[in-house]
Each structure stands twice: as C-alpha cells, then as structure tokens.
Amino acid sequence: MLSTSLQAKLCAPTKQASPLSRAVFSLLYSPSTHGYSRVACITIQQHSSRSFTTTQDKKLRDFFPIKETESIRQTLPAWPHHGYTEQEMLSVVPDHRPAKTVGDWFAWKIMRICRWGMDLATGLRDEQQVDKKNPTTAVTTIKPLTEAQWMIRFLFLESIAGVPGMVAGMLRHLHSIRRLKRDNGWIETLLEESYNERMHLLTFLKMSEPGRFMKLMIIGAQGVYFNSLFLSYLISPKITHRFIGYLEEEAVHTYTMAIKQIDEGHLPKWSDPNFVIPDIAVKYWQMPEEKRTMKDLLLYIRADEACHRGVNHTLSNLNQTDDPNPFVSEYKGERNPPRPASKPQGFEREEVI
Ligand SMILES: [Fe+2]
Ligand SMILES: [Fe+2]
Secondary structure (H helix, E strand, O other): OOOHHHHHHHOOOHHHOOHHHHHHHHHHOEEOOOOOEEOOOOOOOOOOOOOOOOOOOOOOOOOOOOOOOOOOOOOOOOOOOOOOOHHHHHOOOOOOOOOOOHHHHHHHHHHHHHHHHHHHHOOOOHHHOOOOOOOOOOOOOOOOOOHHHHHHHHHHHHHHHOHHHHHHHHHHHHHHHHHOOOOOOHHHHHHHHHHHHHHHHHHHHOOOOOOHHHHHHHHHHHHHHHHHHHHHHHHOHHHHHHHHHHHHHHHHHHHHHHHHHHHOOOOHHHHOOOOOOOHHHHHHOOOOOOOOOHHHHHHHHHHHHHHHHHHHHHHHHOOOOOOOOHHHOOOOOOOOOOOHHHOOOOOOHHHHO
16 A cells, blocks of 8 residues: 555645636545545556555455356457567557548537536646647646546546447447448447547456446546447547547547656656556567566557557548548559558548548
8 A cells, every 4th residue: 555645746735726627626535534635436446466446445456357157268369469560569649630621620520629628627727738729749847646546547448438439339339230231341340449448448347446426437438439420420420530540639638648747767666666557458469577667557558549549530531431441441453551650640542441
C-alpha cells in the first residue's frame, strides 16, 4: 500500500483545479481522510510486493479471473494479434487529416466536443492542456498528468472505443444478408477492431478498478454513443468512418503524450522497474520478455490506434457499397496490401482501389 504522502502525490488536490473540473472531480473522487481528494474510482496496483493503490481499504478485484473447468485448458483469442516490428511502433506519430468536405468538418466538430468532455472528465487543468490550435498534434504541456488521470482517460477512452467497429460491422453484416450482397471484406476488419479495443480495456481493467460513478458514466456513455453511431452509420457511413478516424487520432495523441511523459520521468510509478504489466497483455501482444514495461505496453496500444486511424480514414474515402477492403485484399503483381499505421491520414481511393 502507498504511504499517505505517496497517495497525495498520486492525486492532485482539487483545490488547485478549475471550478468546472473541480465539480466533475467531486463526482469522480471521494474525499479522503487525509485532506486530499483521492480517486475512489481508480486503483492502480503493481503485481508485486510494492503494490500501490489510491484507496487503502479496497483491494483490486479480478474482474475476469480465468475460468477453470474440468476439460478446458485455455480459451485462445478469436483474433490473434498480428504483431509489429519495433520500427513500426516507434514511427507512429500524432497527425490530423484536415477536413476537406462538409461531412469531414461536421465529424471534426463533434470530435472537438467529445475531446472537451474527455478533458473535463479527466480533470485536466489549463497547464495540463496542449496548444488548443493543434489539439491532436501538439504534445507539450506545462504540467504532466498524474498516473491516476491517465488511467481515467485510458479507461474511459477504451470503454467507448470498442463500440464503433461493432456497430459498423453489425450494420454491414445485416445489410449483406438483407440485400443478398457481398460485403467485400469490411466486416471482419471492423469486428477485429472492436475486439482489439476491448483487449485494451481489459488490459487496463487488470491494473485499475473503476468506482461506481465511473461505471455509471461508462454505461451512460455507451448508451448514448451506441445509439448515435447506429443512427449516423445508417445515415452516412462515410462521415461516421471519418469521425472514427478522428477518434483514433485522439487515441494516438493520448498514448503519445503518456509515452512522452514516461520518457521525461514524470510518471515514476510506471517507470519503476518493479511495475509489472498484466499477463493478459503479454499473451495478447506476445510481448518479448525484455519488452514488458508500461512504456512498451503503451507503444503496442498506440500502434493499434494508428492502425484504426489509417483504416477508418481510408474506409471513409472509399465507395461504401462496392469497394473491397484494401487491407485484406490480395493485389495484382508484386504489390502488398497497404499498411494502415503508415498512413495517418488514410489512403485516398485512387491509391488503393
Ligand atoms: Fe484502444
Ligand atoms: Fe482505437
């Protein structure tokens, strides 16, 4: 368990927060006996004797222990991870595709509102914000976030990130069997995306425990988000894929900032050599033994987000009814299928079809 002073370091006192973020914090956090607001909804735990938590009286529960049965040895992932080279992971950079159509502009504006809500929920103070003119590419802040703030951001982001792929995949599946038409390979990629996002969430849930308010927020957000995406995908799959592309830009930005702050030594709990990442992550990404730090984990997750970013911006550029999914297609001649992480703004239609 953490000492009182360490807890105090982990969660900034709300007295210094802006009035609006203080109001949100008061809902997310419960008052502690030490005069600080502490994160009731977040428990960060090391799987070692030096484990720490923000709540002294509460142990991290295992939300999904491995189910042991008489006959089954293990249940393997439905979509094994395809893996990355180190170079691929290190070359990911935050980027932004400028809006070119009215639909793009609309998707971008909605995303700005979502980002504002996310910053508010994370309790970001002014000095923790990046340059507002370049919100998805600027990564410098006056003050770093705390591990607890990052964890709230990761959990909330990942809990909604798994929705769009499932909605889009489901609607394309229903369209295919209703209209008796082929789908041309989009459904699998979209479903795999939502599976991959769920693996991100499960990984963070092994490290932290959301409190009741956070759980309520997640349920509410899913209700609103699922139904909004369902309607918007029926109206315009093109704009919806652009919106998801912008969401993934935010995800790449978030993980890039967290990695930068680890590199700069601002997140000592995560750079501690005794910090052990969850087994579920090691198995899913097949992480080599010497590459199992929190930074390594975030590099894998960021590369996944960069793939989603490239895939969704590209899908938005295609003809939604006829074009095949280029990422799972076999090309003529010597050409290989495009690598989505390598193209932050997505491929234009004439480049891949
Ligand atoms: Fe994710
Ligand atoms: Fe993502």
